Amino acid sequence: MNNKIHMYENILIRPFKRESDDIEELTRLLNRAYKELDDMGFKYHATYQNSDVTRQRIDGAYCLVGIHNDKIIATITYYKPGIKSGSEWYEKEDVGVVGQFGVLPGYRSIGLGAYMMDMVEAAAHSEGTAEIALDTAEGTQHLRSYYGRRGYRFIGYVDWEMTNYESVIMSKNLNGLSLKTDS
Template sequence: MNKDSLEEMTRLLNEAYSMWLARGLKYVAATQSVEITRARIKDAVSLVGWYQQKMIGTITYYSPEINAGCDWYDREGVGRFGQFATHPDYRKLGIGSKLLERVENMARSEGVDELALDTAKDAVELIQYYKKKGYRFIQYVDWNITNYRSVVLSKKMTL
């Protein structure tokens, strides 16, 4: 990914997560720099959605080999995703669902058993969205870089 794309991805993440920051939830994506974006996508696969030459959605997939530091993520066969965002002006159009579907298909093609994510336990709307997509509660995690308790959600990728 080139420097301009990293800057655009960072702006998108900052804008998309600003609503959570306004609610007092300090998601890393709400304030991260380009350097943090670069570090967070290193060794991962980032997908982006474009509309009229503007980046309007993104999601980053981490294969099971990338250790993430919580019990569930450390399990064999568990992939995860993060940095999932849709620009506020383009929400409710299905862009995020398409990006998530692509990541789920990628995970299945890699033979991943479970695909997981974490989010703030107080982000009720997000948790409901993921539950409608088939994700279930696994555990709570306290990351030292946020000001909230997280929930880890996961979905079986194998039948």
């Protein structure tokens, strides 16, 4: 993955710098970004994870952050094929995985999340990844619809130990796509 810096509106998007960025701030962002889902009764890992878990979850992955006024306001993590496990689909040699995707409520509906997804999809595609997958709670129809509009299709179910719901795995074929952002 590359280390290019991008701008979206007045928001800086760049890789998380493990040496200098604040893992506590990234964790607080994830906890806050997933609070709405927690309030709906879905105990996503990101709703309650601590900084040690955040560090483990980005280790070996490509973690992007959106920065506005020197604060992390959005994030997305991409795992190259072969990194994620726990699902037969995730363990395929040509399937990358997106996780820990969150945008603070005040920055939603401006296209920032879509732009960050475009960046991750383009980066995965440029590396030759055939599919990019993710999972979300079966009961979050709004998220399933959002990913469906982005071209993700239903693959199957997985029941993660650390959540209180069954997840649906969705995946998007990246072969032959004309992606919106340069990688």
